[in-house]
Amino acid sequence: MKLTVAELFAGVGGFRVGLNHISEIDLENRAIEKGDWEFVWANQxxxxxxxxxxxxxxxxRFGLENHSNEDINKVNKDEIPDHSLLVGGFPCQDYSVARSLSNEQGIEGKKGVLxxxxxxxxxxxxxxxxxxxNVDRLLKSPASRRGRDFAVMLKTFDELGYYVQWRVINAGEYAMPQKRRRVFIFAHKKNLNYSWKIQGQKLDINRDNIFNDIFPIEKALEIESLDLNEYKDVLDVSNNFKEGKFLETGMMVDGNVIHARVSAKVEPIFSLEKILSISRKYNADVEEYAIEKEKLNKWEYLKGSKRIERTSSNGHSYIYSEGSMAFPEKIEEPARTMLTSEGTLNRSSHIVFDREMKKLRKLTPVECELIQMFPPNWTDTMPKRNRYFMMGNALVTGIIARIEPKLKKIIESE
Known part of the structure; x- marks a missing residue:
């Protein structure tokens, strides 16, 4: 089987950067791809x-060939090139099923849900x-019926003939420069050599889950099971699922699910201080990122603890409270989770003390790229505000790069 990839919701190319171990750009602004994966199609x-x-x-970075800028809802899926691996980071939405159609057409979900x-x-x-x-809240959404959305996904994969593995990974626990928790989902067709190895035997989350092999855990805790075969179809799961949230790692084989909490086998820290040091050679002028004195009080207020009395739309009074945040950031630790609001006057933006400037400042776009493990200046094709947004929306490419050798071996063995 060839190493061919189709990429959905491609963003600025995080999966491709990871799979092909891209760390730099050439003089013509093209990515230098060091891996063997051929991206036959991508949509953004x-x-x-x-x-x-x-x-x-x-x-x-990658050229125009085989890259689509069409609304994915309107793309003729039959025209997408054949591929061995489908990848994508998709939004956490309401996955409930809108209606049941005729038996010939099957069941459809709500339009616009990716x-x-x-x-x-x-x-x-x-x-x-x-x-x-995806974001890790997928495993426990929606709040009104925790776990239903992920159960709908699992049942959909089961009906399409797939086994599924998943794991919530905090990149900061595995020698990467950001405390970012995301759930990674690996699905594979039941008729593959790789799938046959785990058929007909008792599942072992430590032995059989690809993510727990690559990102070691101390132990699996509170192992639970459930049987999605109790539900007739996806619509039945959507309407009647009542099991509760899914835990941080798990597997589904033929509709049977086991899942568990895990404690990570924490690896050496990749600190924010190291990012600030690396970025020096790429940041020509950081003075423009300094915090103006007149805005210092505002930043201190945003980062501080609060107890505020508020009134809801129906007239109900309540107390809104939030704890304090480190101000400036603790640079001896990995960065906090970066959000799309990074770089704005916002509580979630990172503020560091620059020892050379002897001033407080915001992160630069290059530092945000390095925190997400993209090549420096990867997003310099767009305005600064958009650069921050893209990095807040991206994945930690180092996670994909670390999965890649195992994934390559699995696919080439087919």
Whole structure:
């Protein structure tokens, strides 16, 4: 089986950067790809903006060939090239099923929910392997019926003939420069050699889960099980699921699920201080990122603890409270989770004390790229505000780079 990839919701190319171990850009602004993965197709479209900054960045680094800037809802999935691996980081949405259609057409989810576009690709292309990334709250959403959304996903994969593995990974616990918790999902067709190895035997989360092999755990705790075969179909899961949230790591084989809490086998720290040191050669002038004296009180207020009396829309009074945050950041630790609001006058933005400037300042766009383990100046194709947004929205590419050798071996063994 060849190492061919189709990338959905490509953003600025995090999966590709990771799989092909990209660490720099050449003089013509193209990515220097050091891996063996051929990306036969990629789609990136931002419906809420006219300017397509992410797509423009992606095609500047990788060229225009086989790259789509069309709304994925409108893409003819049959025309996507064949591939061995489908990848994508997709939004956490409401995955409830809108209605049941005729038996010939099956069950459809709500329009505009991007997971159903993933399903359409799997139906059309029968992708052997799938690697997805999402926020970890997916495992316990929605708040009104915890776990239902992920159960809908698992049942969908089961009906399409896949086994599934997942793991919540905090990059900062595995020698990466950011405390970012995300769930990674690996699905594989039941008829593959890789799948046959775990058929007909008692599942072992430590032995059989690809992520727990690559990102070691001390132990699996509170191992639980559930049987999705008790539900007739995806619509039944959507309407009647009542098991509760899914735990941090798990597997599904033929509708049978085991899952557990885990304690990570924490590896050496990659500190924010190291990022600040590395970035010096790329940041020509950091003075523009310094905190103005007149805004210092505002920053101190945003970062401080609060107890504020508020009134809801129905007239109910309540106390809004939040704890204090480190101000400036603790640079001996990995960075906190970066959000799309990074770089703005916002509580979540990182503020560091620059020892050379002897001033407080915001992170630079290059530092944000390094925290997400992208090559420096990867996003310099767009305005600064968009650069911060893209990095707040991206994945830690080092996680994908670390998964890559195992994934390559699995696919080449088919």
């Amino acid at each position: 479209y931002e419906p809420s903006t006219k300017a397509q900054h992410a797509f423009n960045c992606y095609t500047t 997971f159903w576009d993933i399903k359409e690709v799997l139906v059309a292309k029968k992708s052997p392997f799938v690697l997805l990334e």
